[in-house]
Amino acid sequence: MTNSTPLIAVRDLEVDYAGVRAVQGLSLYASRGEIVALVGANGAGKSTLLRAISGIVRAASGAIAFEGENIASFEPHTIVRRGISHVPEGRRVFATATVRDNLLLGAYVMRDRAERERRLAAALATFPRLQERLDQRASTLSGGEQQMLAIARGTMSAPKLLMLDEPSLGIAPLVIPAIYAGIREIARSGTTVLLVEQNVREALAIADRGYVLQTGRVVAEGTGADLAGDPLVQKAFLGL
Amino acid sequence: MDVGPLPQLIVSGILTGLLFALISVGLTLIFGVMDVVNFAHGEFLMLAMYATFGLGLIGLNPILALPVVVVAMFVLGALVYRFFVKRLLAGPPEAVVFGTFGLLVFLQGAAQFFFTSDYRSVLNPPFSGTLHLGGIAIGEAQLAAGLGALVLIAAIFGFVEYTEPGRALRALSEDRVAAQLMGIDVQRMNAFAFGLGIACTGAAGALLMLTYQAYPRIGTEFALTAFVVVALGGFGSVHGVLLGALLVGLVEVLGGYYIAPALKMLPVYALYLAVVFLRPQGLLGRR
Ligand SMILES: Nc1ncnc2c1ncn2[C@@H]1O[C@H](COP(=O)(O)OP(=O)(O)OP(=O)(O)O)[C@@H](O)[C@H]1O
Numbered sequence: 001m002t003n004s005t006p007l008i009a010v011r012d013l014e015v016d017y018a019g020v021r022a023v024q025g026l027s028l029y030a031s032r033g034e035i036v037a038l039v040g041a042n043g044a045g046k047s048t049l050l051r052a053i054s055g056i057v058r059a060a061s062g063a064i065a066f067e068g069e070n071i072a073s074f075e076p077h078t079i080v081r082r083g084i085s086h087v088p089e090g091r092r093v094f095a096t097a098t099v100r101d102n103l104l105l106g107a108y109v110m111r112d113r114a115e116r117e118r119r120l121a122a123a124l125a126t127f128p129r130l131q132e133r134l135d136q137r138a139s140t141l142s143g144g145e146q147q148m149l150a151i152a153r154g155t156m157s158a159p160k161l162l163m164l165d166e167p168s169l170g171i172a173p174l175v176i177p178a179i180y181a182g183i184r185e186i187a188r189s190g191t192t193v194l195l196v197e198q199n200v201r202e203a204l205a206i207a208d209r210g211y212v213l214q215t216g217r218v219v220a221e222g223t224g225a226d227l228a229g230d231p232l233v234q235k236a237f238l239g240l
Numbered sequence: 241m242d243v244g245p246l247p248q249l250i251v252s253g254i255l256t257g258l259l260f261a262l263i264s265v266g267l268t269l270i271f272g273v274m275d276v277v278n279f280a281h282g283e284f285l286m287l288a289m290y291a292t293f294g295l296g297l298i299g300l301n302p303i304l305a306l307p308v309v310v311v312a313m314f315v316l317g318a319l320v321y322r323f324f325v326k327r328l329l330a331g332p333p334e335a336v337v338f339g340t341f342g343l344l345v346f347l348q349g350a351a352q353f354f355f356t357s358d359y360r361s362v363l364n365p366p367f368s369g370t371l372h373l374g375g376i377a378i379g380e381a382q383l384a385a386g387l388g389a390l391v392l393i394a395a396i397f398g399f400v401e402y403t404e405p406g407r408a409l410r411a412l413s414e415d416r417v418a419a420q421l422m423g424i425d426v427q428r429m430n431a432f433a434f435g436l437g438i439a440c441t442g443a444a445g446a447l448l449m450l451t452y453q454a455y456p457r458i459g460t461e462f463a464l465t466a467f468v469v470v471a472l473g474g475f476g477s478v479h480g481v482l483l484g485a486l487l488v489g490l491v492e493v494l495g496g497y498y499i500a501p502a503l504k505m506l507p508v509y510a511l512y513l514a515v516v517f518l519r520p521q522g523l524l525g526r527r
């Protein structure tokens with residue numbers, strides 16, 4: 001496969017919830033090594049798109065090509081093995097499990113013990129705060145630390161594509177820079193990142209490219225800088 | 241100083257409770273992982289008891305039969321999940337309730353038909369003596385059953401806490417969607433958990449045959465107690481089960497002695513109602 005093929009390409013995706021269309025005819029792509037931001041108001045369909053990619057909800061129609069293969073009908077566990085990791089909205093860490101167990105669960109698909117240890121070391125290097133909390137239950141962490149844990153857990157399977165759903169939602173503003181520094185570092189190591197955010201300014205600043213979603217469709221796309229300068233985006237999201 | 245029969249009753253209550261715990265841990269495991277209340281749980285126990293009886297006919301005493309029965313019940317449980325419970329789960333929520341209840345009726349009826357309602361006890365019991373320890377008399381068979389249950393419960397706790405499949409089971413019982421996002425194959429782990437839960441009845445059935453007799457309705461009696469234990473301890477809580485089971489064992493034995501043998505379950509249900517009323521999530525349940 002040539003490097004010019006996108007890592008993931010979503011084409012004409014439609015997703016329904018009990019007859020209500022949440023994503024309608026959505027197309028986008030992400031190339032290897034990119035950070036791609038997805039921004040949009042509440043209910044725009046951002047989370048639904050990520051859920052469809054990770055197989056948690058089924059697409060009604062359309063294609064999700066990952067490394068050239070249509071994964072739209074694959075089971076979630078197969079999709080994880082293919083190299084897609086989804087850090088869901090609301091973090092969803094395993095509260096009663098320790099930080100270490102959460103991280104090891106992130107490496108569930110990884111059979112090689114030594115490789116798992118290497119991933120653990122890398123994750124802890126990205127979020128050093130987790131190091132001293134390894135044997136604490138996840139429920140004892142602050143919201144920001146739980147988000148770090150959720151992201152770190154998401155990197156444990158050594159994904160090619162890491163999808164983050166609103167990593168700064170409900171996090172103390174002081175902690176957000178540490179989380180974004182971690183995301184940058186993960187991207188620098190070669191992981192492609194699909195970043196869903198309502199925190200539009202931060203997301204567009206870090207992204208190579210971005211898409212603006214509205215009622216399940218892409219209404220604008222461009223480089224992070226272009227979108228941040230787009231009058232529509234400024235008016236709708238940046239309060240300018 | 242004469243303390244009367246109390247020490248004796250307490251030891252007996254604890255040994256009884258350990259067996260309740262082994263049965264109930266299977267029930268709570270299945271519920272925790274896939275939200276299925278397995279109404280047929282006791283019937284699997286009954287099958288395991290008959291299997292132990294059957295292996296006795298070819299010369300295996302219950303202790304030697306135990307590993308065979310455990311493996312067989314694990315396989316049976318995994319198959320029942322794969323070909324029955326999985327389908328029920330794809331239907332409306334009531335399907336699971338009526339489905340597993342139907343399985344109860346079916347298995348009990350089948351046992352009645354094939355095994356008749358005669359009581360069967362193993363012909364080659366390995367323990368028959370009585371131990372006298374400082375004024376307490378314990379049947380060797382009862383002691384062996386209780387200690388066997390204790391060892392197996394410890395093994396299950398260790399498995400759930402410290403192994404990778406155990407970690408996956410905990411993840412599933414906490415957040416199924418997040419567990420899927422870790423790459424855990426829900427259907428496979430459900431089958432595994434169902435097998436494990438039924439394997440618990442296999443172990444308990446073999447141990448029970450040291451002191452009990454098998455008959456078609458015996459499962460229902462134990463299942464009723466197991467439901468009380470699980471509700472007491474907190475549905476889905478593995479540690480709660482041990483607490484709930486010891487409580488129920490003690491209350492049952494003490495109640496049977498101080499009130500009347502026929503009414504031994506009365507204080508158990510009173511305790512159950514009190515806990516459910518005051519703490520609906522059970523003693524160690526979360527929410
Ligand atoms: N489980 C569900 N059942 C029914 N409808 C749903 C469900 N989840 C989302 N929806 C609907 O689908 C649409 C898209 O929702 P989605 O959660 O994908 O939006 P979002 O862009 O992630 O919003 P937010 O910024 O609030 O997280 C919304 O209209 C929402 O009400």
Ligand SMILES: [Mg+2]
Nearest residue numbers: 046047048089
């Ligand atoms: Mg969302």
